[in-house]
Amino acid sequence: MKGTHLGEFEELVLLTCALLIDRAYSVTIGAEIEEQTGRSITLSTVHTALYRLEKKGFVASYMGGATGERGGRKKRLYKITSEGFDALNQAKNIRSKMWQLMPEYKF
Amino acid sequence: MTNKKQINQPPKWIDKLLEWYCSPRFIDEVQGDLHEWFSKRVEEQGLRKAKAFYFLDVISYIRLFRLKNLKEMEGKNNKLFINYLVVAVRHFKKNFWYSSLNAFGLTIALLSTLLISVYILDELSFDRFHSDYEITYRLVNHSPMQGMKWASTPSPWKEHMTNEIPEIADHTRLGQDNILVLKENQKVFEERFYWADDNLLTFFDFETISGNPQSMLLEPNSVVITKSKAIQYFNRVDVIGEMLPLKVYDGDQEFLMQVTGVLEDIPSNSHLQFDFLGSMSSTEEMYGRFKTWWGLNWLHSYVKIGNDVDLENVRAKLPQMFEKHRGEGSSEYSDIIFQPLKDVRLYSNDIEGPIQRGNLDYLLLFGFVAVLILIAAIINYVNLTTAKSNQRGKEVSIRKVFGAKRGQISRQFYVECAFQLTIALAFAYVLAALALPAFNTLVLKSLTVSSFLSLEVSTVMITVSIVILSFSGLYPALLMNRFRPIDILRGVSQKVFGSNSTMRNGQVLVQFVIATFLIGSTVVVLNQMRFLNKFDKGFSDEQLINIPVDDRSMQAQLMVIKQRLKDIPGIAAITTSGEALPSAMNNTSSFNWPGKDTDQAPSIHTVAIDYDYFETLESNITLGRDLSQQYASDSTMVCVINQSAFNKTGWNDLIDKEIIIDNSRRKVVGVVEDFHYNSLHQGVFPVAYFLVPPGYRTSPDNLIVRVNPSNFTETTNAIDKVWSDFSQQPLEFSFVDQSFNRLYGDEQRFTRLVLSFSAIGIFLAVLGLLGLVSFVTAKRSKEISIRKVLGARSRQLIAIVGKQFLWIAFVGIVVALPVCWYVMTQWLSRFEYAIKVDWIVFIVSAIGAASIVVLTVGSKAFKVANANPTKYLRDQ
Numbered sequence: 001m002k003g004t005h006l007g008e009f010e011e012l013v014l015l016t017c018a019l020l021i022d023r024a025y026s027v028t029i030g031a032e033i034e035e036q037t038g039r040s041i042t043l044s045t046v047h048t049a050l051y052r053l054e055k056k057g058f059v060a061s062y063m064g065g066a067t068g069e070r071g072g073r074k075k076r077l078y079k080i081t082s083e084g085f086d087a088l089n090q091a092k093n094i095r096s097k098m099w100q101l102m103p104e105y106k107f
Numbered sequence: 108m109t110n111k112k113q114i115n116q117p118p119k120w121i122d123k124l125l126e127w128y129c130s131p132r133f134i135d136e137v138q139g140d141l142h143e144w145f146s147k148r149v150e151e152q153g154l155r156k157a158k159a160f161y162f163l164d165v166i167s168y169i170r171l172f173r174l175k176n177l178k179e180m181e182g183k184n185n186k187l188f189i190n191y192l193v194v195a196v197r198h199f200k201k202n203f204w205y206s207s208l209n210a211f212g213l214t215i216a217l218l219s220t221l222l223i224s225v226y227i228l229d230e231l232s233f234d235r236f237h238s239d240y241e242i243t244y245r246l247v248n249h250s251p252m253q254g255m256k257w258a259s260t261p262s263p264w265k266e267h268m269t270n271e272i273p274e275i276a277d278h279t280r281l282g283q284d285n286i287l288v289l290k291e292n293q294k295v296f297e298e299r300f301y302w303a304d305d306n307l308l309t310f311f312d313f314e315t316i317s318g319n320p321q322s323m324l325l326e327p328n329s330v331v332i333t334k335s336k337a338i339q340y341f342n343r344v345d346v347i348g349e350m351l352p353l354k355v356y357d358g359d360q361e362f363l364m365q366v367t368g369v370l371e372d373i374p375s376n377s378h379l380q381f382d383f384l385g386s387m388s389s390t391e392e393m394y395g396r397f398k399t400w401w402g403l404n405w406l407h408s409y410v411k412i413g414n415d416v417d418l419e420n421v422r423a424k425l426p427q428m429f430e431k432h433r434g435e436g437s438s439e440y441s442d443i444i445f446q447p448l449k450d451v452r453l454y455s456n457d458i459e460g461p462i463q464r465g466n467l468d469y470l471l472l473f474g475f476v477a478v479l480i481l482i483a484a485i486i487n488y489v490n491l492t493t494a495k496s497n498q499r500g501k502e503v504s505i506r507k508v509f510g511a512k513r514g515q516i517s518r519q520f521y522v523e524c525a526f527q528l529t530i531a532l533a534f535a536y537v538l539a540a541l542a543l544p545a546f547n548t549l550v551l552k553s554l555t556v557s558s559f560l561s562l563e564v565s566t567v568m569i570t571v572s573i574v575i576l577s578f579s580g581l582y583p584a585l586l587m588n589r590f591r592p593i594d595i596l597r598g599v600s601q602k603v604f605g606s607n608s609t610m611r612n613g614q615v616l617v618q619f620v621i622a623t624f625l626i627g628s629t630v631v632v633l634n635q636m637r638f639l640n641k642f643d644k645g646f647s648d649e650q651l652i653n654i655p656v657d658d659r660s661m662q663a664q665l666m667v668i669k670q671r672l673k674d675i676p677g678i679a680a681i682t683t684s685g686e687a688l689p690s691a692m693n694n695t696s697s698f699n700w701p702g703k704d705t706d707q708a709p710s711i712h713t714v715a716i717d718y719d720y721f722e723t724l725e726s727n728i729t730l731g732r733d734l735s736q737q738y739a740s741d742s743t744m745v746c747v748i749n750q751s752a753f754n755k756t757g758w759n760d761l762i763d764k765e766i767i768i769d770n771s772r773r774k775v776v777g778v779v780e781d782f783h784y785n786s787l788h789q790g791v792f793p794v795a796y797f798l799v800p801p802g803y804r805t806s807p808d809n810l811i812v813r814v815n816p817s818n819f820t821e822t823t824n825a826i827d828k829v830w831s832d833f834s835q836q837p838l839e840f841s842f843v844d845q846s847f848n849r850l851y852g853d854e855q856r857f858t859r860l861v862l863s864f865s866a867i868g869i870f871l872a873v874l875g876l877l878g879l880v881s882f883v884t885a886k887r888s889k890e891i892s893i894r895k896v897l898g899a900r901s902r903q904l905i906a907i908v909g910k911q912f913l914w915i916a917f918v919g920i921v922v923a924l925p926v927c928w929y930v931m932t933q934w935l936s937r938f939e940y941a942i943k944v945d946w947i948v949f950i951v952s953a954i955g956a957a958s959i960v961v962l963t964v965g966s967k968a969f970k971v972a973n974a975n976p977t978k979y980l981r982d983q
Binding site for chain 2: 025026027030031042043044045047048051073074075076
């Protein structure tokens, strides 16, 4: 179970990865999360999360071409796998199921 | 454009760091990503912030999976690094005992440094957890004429200072009282009870668990208690609203207090230590008249003053305030010192008050011992390493032949040193954690293992490690580089390893100085402590017990209690007194006599006693007579003074002599020999003894009893029985001799501490001395053998070798003893009664250290001189 569990931050990364087709790598993902959530992100956490997701089989990576702005360094791009998509869906379903059970609160 | 690009590059050295640790499998993507992220930051937050964040990013990228593995490390410029480690491990295994000894010395030194620095840093951290500690001051009551300073202050200060000195931002006070908690099944005497102003908990930052710090001390009859007291009395923490009945002894009044707040237990590094805070407003009725009483020094006061300019203004306004309220000229004998809160723990030695204080001198001495231990350990390490350099000579030569550069050879020895240091550090931390409980009992602190990992302690340990590494690694690294490989490989020269180099003599010298110094000071400290224990106080404290009677209603019946106790057969003598034994003397008055010089303003302690006081204490009346019931006037008009008061007056006899204490005249009928009512840190001040009837602040509130040594339990049971007829509180008493010893608790703790660390230091220094001396002697074994072949006698041979070390020992003594003398004189000057630093002590310690050297040299030389010369000459 531990192997396929999706942490909160991992879920966020996976979701962003799914949104950014063909240009998902740590910098774009980090920037997108910063923009969407307003949190400030350390790049290494994104990178580590991606690494873990890849180990779990939720994303697949491939090397992208070198560009000038990175001083000729290659980048590792990520795309979501079908297992990853299933895991996202599952997480979403669990949540919506629980939201339906939510009693009405008045604060 | 190009220019801009160049500016916006992340710092090169941080990139180097990344390249250094990061595996090549990741470096491209990681560095690329980081650079992009960096330029994003530059746009958003500016270059400086981006650079700072870049460093954090690189650090946070360190993950195990991204590190270079061993193969990748070899692949770059650290090709031999692994080899160095392997060789280091091999050497460790090969010379297991010798290497263990080496690491053991380092471990002990690091352990001592760790414990000492934790201790020192804890002392330095006192009261700094209050967020405003830098602008908070304790008010110290200062009398410029007498030169006395008290931590207790009178009540009216606050009102007048707040009204007349607007620079004072905040002002709070608290005053101690002894109470008896009157819960159904728990009648407990509590001393850590303070009445506190309503702003105390907003003034200081003591952690609250429940209740509102703004208001919990506002209402009368409110009490705030600590967590552990809540558990003690109510078995739970959330006790707001509970009622706590208690009796205040000094006011002789019972209260039913409501708990309005619960605090975390007061941290051990706070100089203010309390368990209960009662609202000051509760005391209105009981102590109402104290509000305007300038003469009653009872409260501890604290103020906040925004900055130094304000502080100067405040000081300037003080004389005006005193003149206005205390009459003209009062500013000459009244003054307030503003003591910064952070200095309260360590700089309060000259301030009278019941608060536990630390001592800066001790800390310095402690740090000094730590440094000595470190030096001894470093020298031992260097010595043990170079002593084995013969073995390494061939290895180093081969490395050089194969093209190793100087830097590489040095690096190898640094790596080896770092390797041993790491092992030693790990062991030191483990051992320190194991030894911590014992250390805590020794220093009366409650330090935790987590303090080892605090930023300050880590900084100290890292610095110490770097110092050890650079010094311990330096000499072997230099030495190993100094010789020519060809000599070693051909087996020509052994001399390069320095058998009589100045370096080695220097090492022997330093070790010798350390050993002599530590032995000498240890002996002085021990002597002083023994001296204090045996000191004649001027009265007999054997079998003497002191029973404090804090309850005002009991004090009124003190004579009745005394009479009933007198009938107990186990009691040899009994008396009452206004001061406990030992006592800091709580009542001090001005002291005058007809014919006194007017420009003097001496003061005198007053003590309320009973007719049989001096008889019970077995102290001597040297002139005149004791107080006696035969003379009716003795109960009101007469007093006995001590020798020191008599000397002050300059009288020769007591015929028609009177003294004026504050405003009342008393005839002096007798002079009692000075006796030490307090610790020997202080001398004996003038004291007047006279009778005071019950009901006054100075009335007798102690029973002093001399019991017969036999059947002590029976006697105390009998006392307890009488006591319980008068009080709900269990009987508490103390042995006077033990209480006196406790006054030196500070010194005793310190002594034990210094002794234990000195022992470690002496051990390391002596170990090193032994090693060095035997090594140097072994180096000269060829010379000795040749001399022997040529006809020298054993005696002459030993003399030749011994002479060299006697010289070193002589120089060592010349260096060590003056330092030792200076440090010890400084320490002894804290005592009013101290031993003279005796030259005998020094000679003993010097002989002790020297004999270690001589014996080692002697036995080694003796062995060589008596052996068959061929044994040492054959190998060439």
